[in-house]
Amino acid sequence: MLDVFINLGLGMTVAFTLQNIALCFLGCLIGTLVGVLPGVGPVATIAILLPVTLSLDPTGSLIMLAGIYYGAQYGGSTTAILVNIPGEATAVVTAIDGHKMAQKGQAGLALGLAAIGSFFAGTVATIVIAALGVPMTRMGLLFGPTEYFSLMIMGLVFAVVLAHGSLLKAVSMILVGVLLSCVGADMETGRERMTFGLEMLQDGIEFVVLAMGIFGFGEIFKNLADPEARDVVRSRIGRLWPTLKELKDNFPAILRGTFLGSVLGVLPGNGAILGPFASYAVEKRISKRPQDFGHGAPAAVAGPESANNAGAQTSFIPLLTLGLPPNAVMALMVGAMMIQGIVPGPQVIERNPELFWGLIASMWIGNLMLVIINLPLIGLWVKLLRVPYRLLFPAIVCFCCIGLYSIANDAAQVMMAALFGIIGYALYKLEFEPAPLALGFVLGRLLEEKLRQSLIISGGSPLTFLQSPLSAILLAIAAMALVIAISPSMRRNRDEVFKEA
Amino acid sequence: MPMKFTRRVALALCGVALTMSVAAPVMAEEAYPSKPITLVVSYAAGGGTDAIARVFAARLEKALGGRVIVENRPGAAANLGTEVAAAADPDGYTLLIGNQGPMVVNPHIFKLKADPGTDLDPIAMIADASLVVVVGPSLKVNTLGELVEAAKSGELVYGSAGNASASHLGALLLGQTAGIKVRHVPYKGAGPAVNDLVGGHIDFMVTTIPSAIGLIESGTLKALAVTGDKRFASLPDVPTAIEAGVPGYTASAWYGLVGPKGMPAEVKSKLEAATTETLSDADVLDKLKNDGAVPSAMGPQAFADFMAKERARWGDVVKAADIKVE
Numbered sequence: 045m046l047d048v049f050i051n052l053g054l055g056m057t058v059a060f061t062l063q064n065i066a067l068c069f070l071g072c073l074i075g076t077l078v079g080v081l082p083g084v085g086p087v088a089t090i091a092i093l094l095p096v097t098l099s100l101d102p103t104g105s106l107i108m109l110a111g112i113y114y115g116a117q118y119g120g121s122t123t124a125i126l127v128n129i130p131g132e133a134t135a136v137v138t139a140i141d142g143h144k145m146a147q148k149g150q151a152g153l154a155l156g157l158a159a160i161g162s163f164f165a166g167t168v169a170t171i172v173i174a175a176l177g178v179p180m181t182r183m184g185l186l187f188g189p190t191e192y193f194s195l196m197i198m199g200l201v202f203a204v205v206l207a208h209g210s211l212l213k214a215v216s217m218i219l220v221g222v223l224l225s226c227v228g229a230d231m232e233t234g235r236e237r238m239t240f241g242l243e244m245l246q247d248g249i250e251f252v253v254l255a256m257g258i259f260g261f262g263e264i265f266k267n268l269a270d271p272e273a274r275d276v277v278r279s280r281i282g283r284l285w286p287t288l289k290e291l292k293d294n295f296p297a298i299l300r301g302t303f304l305g306s307v308l309g310v311l312p313g314n315g316a317i318l319g320p321f322a323s324y325a326v327e328k329r330i331s332k333r334p335q336d337f338g339h340g341a342p343a344a345v346a347g348p349e350s351a352n353n354a355g356a357q358t359s360f361i362p363l364l365t366l367g368l369p370p371n372a373v374m375a376l377m378v379g380a381m382m383i384q385g386i387v388p389g390p391q392v393i394e395r396n397p398e399l400f401w402g403l404i405a406s407m408w409i410g411n412l413m414l415v416i417i418n419l420p421l422i423g424l425w426v427k428l429l430r431v432p433y434r435l436l437f438p439a440i441v442c443f444c445c446i447g448l449y450s451i452a453n454d455a456a457q458v459m460m461a462a463l464f465g466i467i468g469y470a471l472y473k474l475e476f477e478p479a480p481l482a483l484g485f486v487l488g489r490l491l492e493e494k495l496r497q498s499l500i501i502s503g504g505s506p507l508t509f510l511q512s513p514l515s516a517i518l519l520a521i522a523a524m525a526l527v528i529a530i531s532p533s534m535r536r537n538r539d540e541v542f543k544e545a
Numbered sequence: 546m547p548m549k550f551t552r553r554v555a556l557a558l559c560g561v562a563l564t565m566s567v568a569a570p571v572m573a574e575e576a577y578p579s580k581p582i583t584l585v586v587s588y589a590a591g592g593g594t595d596a597i598a599r600v601f602a603a604r605l606e607k608a609l610g611g612r613v614i615v616e617n618r619p620g621a622a623a624n625l626g627t628e629v630a631a632a633a634d635p636d637g638y639t640l641l642i643g644n645q646g647p648m649v650v651n652p653h654i655f656k657l658k659a660d661p662g663t664d665l666d667p668i669a670m671i672a673d674a675s676l677v678v679v680v681g682p683s684l685k686v687n688t689l690g691e692l693v694e695a696a697k698s699g700e701l702v703y704g705s706a707g708n709a710s711a712s713h714l715g716a717l718l719l720g721q722t723a724g725i726k727v728r729h730v731p732y733k734g735a736g737p738a739v740n741d742l743v744g745g746h747i748d749f750m751v752t753t754i755p756s757a758i759g760l761i762e763s764g765t766l767k768a769l770a771v772t773g774d775k776r777f778a779s780l781p782d783v784p785t786a787i788e789a790g791v792p793g794y795t796a797s798a799w800y801g802l803v804g805p806k807g808m809p810a811e812v813k814s815k816l817e818a819a820t821t822e823t824l825s826d827a828d829v830l831d832k833l834k835n836d837g838a839v840p841s842a843m844g845p846q847a848f849a850d851f852m853a854k855e856r857a858r859w860g861d862v863v864k865a866a867d868i869k870v871e
Contacts, residue, residue, distance in 0.1 A: 091590035091617075095599060188746030189730075229622065231731050234654065234708040234870045246621045312740045313733075366743060367759040369736045376591040378736075382755060382835055383596070389759015452589070452619050493733065500730045501702050501746065 048175045051397070055174075055405030058398045064107050067100070068406045071108035072413045075115020079122070080425065082129045082260050082440060083447025085252060086116040090376045092450075094383065102384035103399045107406040109380055110360070113373050114166065114407065117356040118414045121158045121349055122425055125151060128263045129440065133255040134356075136482050137320035137348040144340035152282040155422050157294055157342055158349040159415055160286070165302040165350035166411030169357035172306050173364070174404050180358065181365040184310040189497035190508050192311070194518035196491045199318060200484075201522045202325040214480045217471075221484020222491070224249055232496060244456035251317075252451060254485055257461035258478045260444050262468020264437055269469070281426050284419065286342075294346040297327050301347035305354030310362060313490055314371040316355030320348035321483050338477075357407055364400060366390055577637055577812050578611035585641045587626025589619040593674075593753055593836065597800050598642045600832040601671055601823060608819035622709065623647040624657055631659035635805040637812035641665065643803035645711055649856035653863040654709050654870050663806070667852060668813055669820040670801040670843035672833055675773030676715045676751050677758075677783065679766045683745040689769040689789035692749060696725040704730045704738035704747040706756075709868060712738070714859060715751035715772055715796040717866045719786070722794040742766065753798060754780070754837030772796040778834055799841065799855075801848055817844055 058064065078089045090109050097105035120132025125142035138158065145154040172180065187195065200218070227238045228248025239245035286294070304326065305319035327347045328337045337344050360377075362368045367388030369375040381388045386396060393400045429436070448458045471478055502508035510516045584602050588594045595617060602613040618626045627647050633639035648661045659665075678689060684701075686692045695701060705713035708731050720727050730747055732738035735756040741747050743765055750757070754777060760766040761780065770786040771777050774795050786794040802820055804813075823829055824840040833840060843851060863869065 094591065095603075185740070185744035188741055188744055190746075229708070229870075231733070232708060232729075234622070234868070236870075243621050243625070247619075312737045362740065366740075366765070368740045368743070370740075372591075375734070375736060379591040379596060385835055387759045387762065387835075390763035390765055391759060453617060454620060454625075497730050497732070497741075500728055503700070503728070 048171075051401045052174055052405055054397060055401030055403075058103060058402030059107065059405040059409055064104055064402065064406060065409065067104045067108040068111050068410050069413055069417075071111020072115040072118075072410050072417060075112040075117075076119040076414065076417055076421070078112065079116035079119020079131045081443045081447065082123055082131050083252070083256050083444035084450065085132060085447060086113045087372045087376065088447065088450040089116075090373060090380075094376065094380055097380060098383055102381065102386055102396070103402045105380060105384065106377065106399065106403050107410075109377060110403060110407060111410045114353065114356045114410060115414055117353050118159070118162055118418055121162075121345075121352075122155065122418070122422070125154045125158065125345070126425060126429055127440070129260045130255060133252050134317055134320060134352050136255055136259060136479060137324050138345055138352070139259060140324070140338060140479055141341050141344035144338070145342065145345065146281075148340050150282050150340065150342075151426075152284040152422070153286055153290070153342065154345050156284040156286055156419075157290075157346045159418055160291070161294075161298040161301065161346040161350035162353040163411050163415045164298050165305060165352075165354035166357060166414075167408060168302050169306055169309075169354045170404060170408040170411070172354075172358060173361055173407070174401075177361050177365050180306075180310050180361050183307075184312065184362060184370075186514060187311055188512075189494045189501060190512045191514045191518065192313070193491065193494035193498050194509055194512075194515040194522070195311075196487050196494060198518050198522040198525075199322065200487055200491070201525050202322070202329070213476050217476055217478070217480040218484035218487075221481040221486075222488030224254065224481075225485045225488030226492065231493060232500075244454070244460060248489075249460065249485075250451055250457065251482075251486065253448060253457050253461045254464055255482060256444050256448055257464020258468035258471070258481070261441070261461060261465025262472060262478070264441060265465060265469040266472050267433070268437070281422075284422065290342065294342050297323075297343035297347035298350045300326055301350030301352075302354045305351030305356075306358045308351075309355030309358035310370070312362065312368070312370045313493070314359075316352075316359045316371060317486055319351035319355035321486070323347040323351035353411075360403075360407075363388065364392065364403070367392065577815055578609055580638060581612035581614050582609070582637070583639050584613050584615050585626050585630050585639065586615055586617050587619060587623040587642070587644075587647055588617065590617045593755060593798075594642060594644055594800065596755075596836045597672060597674075597833065597838055600829060600836065601642075601800075601802075604823040604826050604829050605819055608822040609815070622651060622655060624651055624655060627651075627657070627661050627665070628659045630803065631661075631664035631805055633805045635666070635807035635809075637804060637808050637816065640668070640802060640804045640816070642671075642800055643667070643852075644800045645798050645855065645859075646709065648801075648803070649852055650709060650714060650859045650863065652856065653860045654868060656870075661803070662852070662856060665803045666806050666808055666813070667845050667848040668802040668804055668808075669817045669845065670799065670841050670848045670851065671820065671824065672800045672838040673773065673841040674753060674798045674800070674836070674838040675771045675775075675777055676711065676796055676798065677754050677761070677771050677777075677780065678719070678749065678751050678769045678786065679742065679757050679761065680749045680769060681742040681745055681747070681766055684748045686769070687767070689784075689786060689791055692769055693723045693725055693791065696720075696723075696727050699726050701725075701748045702728045702730050703749050703751070704732050704741055705750070706735040706738060706752070707731050707733060709863075710735075711796075711798040712750060712752045714862060716749075717868075718796050718862050719751060719772075719791065719794060721862060721865055723791050739766075751796070755835070758837070775839075777837070777839075779837075800838070801843075801852075813845060 120135035121138045123131035124135040124139035128143035130136045142154045301323040304322045308319045309316040327343045328334050359370050362370050363374045369378050378388050445458050448461050586598045606613045630641035703716045761768045768783045770789040824842050
């Protein structure tokens with residue numbers, strides 16, 4: 045343990061140079077901006093800035109690029125809460141209850157809780173990376189395709205609680221999400237599925253396109269159609285800082301969210317994106333008032349936001365300890381290291397300790413900066429919302445389009461998002477919840493990939509899911525949850541819950 | 546008076562403008578490049594091909610004396626970039642980084658809107674990137690020969706960066722050359738596949754050098770052979786596959802410069818000369834080495850012959866493995 049503090053001390057001396065503090069601040073500021081702007085994400089931003097970082101030293105450039113990534117996670121919640129449009133795809137969950145809080149005049153509280161939760165999660169995740177990086181990596185490596193598949197099954201079973209309307213509608217939304225995730229070339233044979241011969245569907249649907257369409261454009265259509273509903277948030281923001289009681293009530297959610305996010309963030313295949321969903325499901329499960337979820341429950345903002353930020357940071361673990369990128373942003377970080385002539389891998393910690401520990405230390409500094417940047421900025425964001433809708437909406441749509449175009453320099457992505465916008469509006473009119481669809485989409489892709497990989501590895505034997513102890517345990521938990529959910533007494537409870545809601 | 550003067554000036558300006566607009570096409574040919582050149586890359590920013598393209602483009606700018614802008618056009622299994630380049634004006638202002646997959650493998654697998662063999666014009670070869678055969682902790686073998694021996698059980702699985710990727714084809718060819726049957730587990734990119742190799746969930750990979758070199762140097766993964774015809778400078782102790790006892794086995798991901806069919810000869814020769822100059826820069830060589838590649842200068846004819854040979858060779862591999870999509 046002492047080693048960790050000595051090493052973090054070394055990191056602090058690196059991170060606390062004037063240049064690195066400035067770069068960290070710059071990264072966090074760009075990240076916040078990118079996060080707040082819907083559609084424009086950290087992947088495109090980092091890709092654009094990659095060549096620029098050539099002129100910086102390796103540590104400084106990585107500190108800045110990392111700041112953009114976790115800064116974007118911070119900023120993404122702001123838009124989600126204030127205008128119900130997730131600034132980042134990962135803020136989809138935050139929008140559910142965050143915006144409801146805002147409509148109740150508690151936007152300040154929601155933003156405050158998100159910021160406090162994120163800061164706490166960021167601090168813990170920094171320590172986790174420093175102290176538990178290597179054991180966490182080992183844990184992540186335990187999850188092969190078989191174990192991952194069972195984890196996803198467990199997630200899917202728990203996912204049902206995400207909905208706060210009819211159970212049937214929620215399940216059908218999840219299934220539609222899974223179906224949408226199957227669009228594109230088959231991973232094993234390359235044959236096209238559900239593409240209708242359209243080239244733009246050949247690589248499947250991007251999650252950002254789906255999220256921006258259904259949640260972003262859909263929300264704008266909704267606002268245009270329903271002018272009364274939209275002035276609520278502008279009227280009152282409420283206080284920013286939670287009371288001691290509110291803090292005490294939500295602290296367990298923050299703690300659990302941090303834990304879930306930290307663990308899932310290490311998993312390959314962008315496990316970090318699962319954190320907010322998992323946290324929401326857990327909070328709703330153990331809440332004394334699950335009927336509040338979906339109607340502005342503070343824990344439903346605090347938990348997922350903490351999970352989101354923790355996951356964003358622990359996804360650096362596989363990159364730093366093994367040089368393996370668990371998601372697209374980390375793949376770009378690998379690129380950034382290679383440009384600088386640093387070979388990513390286990391040896392980075394020995395060969396470039398100042399880079400390794402400096403980057404980790406900078407994350408904590410960055411999180412502190414984000415609180416300082418974001419809280420005063422909330423006033424500014426709120427002022428921006430006072431801009432008349434005839435100017436605000438075209439601006440949001442414009443930024444969405446720029447972001448969507450930048451994914452692959454392809455106008456087809458923008459058109460596809462527009463189509464999803466119409467679908468999103470239709471879903472709203474028919475009272476279908478879009479969040480389970482998003483979850484089904486995220487899980488579906490992993491589910492199929494991992495199922496097929498497992499079966500190829502096992503030579504076609506489905507017993508492989510029971511032979512791996514870890515996988516068997518996860519499946520057992522899922523089966524138990526399913527039994528409890530369909531048992532008569534629980535069903536009565538659940539229906540009552542829905543009636544109240 | 547001032548009025549008349551103005552009119553005269555305006556007229557004169559018009560005249561100048563007219564002459565210039567007539568002269569412009571001629572001048573553009575003489576002074577290529579007179580505007581920024583777009584270098585299309587068929588993969589997303591941050592990947593292996595993108596890295597090599599950016600190193601190349603940065604130095605090419607100096608050699609040509611004009612801007613070269615890298616434009617990432619990923620999509621449709623990297624066939625979108627081919628289409629974009631094939632459909633562009635053949636004026637030398639839209640070029641493409643043509644690499645193994647889309648140039649010579651995909652024509653055997655997909656029904657393409659543009660045939661890279663006939664709709665694109667080879668300009669020069671840029672670099673050659675050998676692959677490396679690596680095993681993870683699940684397999685206790687020390688040489689390529691031992692891997693081939695272990696594979697005779699028929700139970701070994703290998704991971705790849707995806708269907709029809711260089712790592713998939715490299716392993717297919719290894720299996721066909723050595724006469725072994727191994728099962729293919731496709732992943733989405735090399736990263737997650739290497740992850741599962743380190744975790745011991747899959748047995749081996751034939752992957753790009755940058756995706757594994759850190760783990761090889763730290764001893765986490767064992768490199769059995771490189772697939773090029775020469776050893777790789779950063780891995781001096783790793784034999785080539787031929788040295789390791791699999792005769793005739795070479796596979797490499799290569800990168801070249803191509804453009805739309807019908808570019809003016811002067812433009813092509815200027816680009817070829819600029820490529821040669823770029824590839825003799827020590828700094829470029831150093832950066833290419835980081836990306837697992839060695840420069841491989843070839844003129845248009847040699848590059849075209851090389852691609853024709855590669856296309857026939859990989860066609861056989863694809864046919865034998867029956868991975869055709871259509």
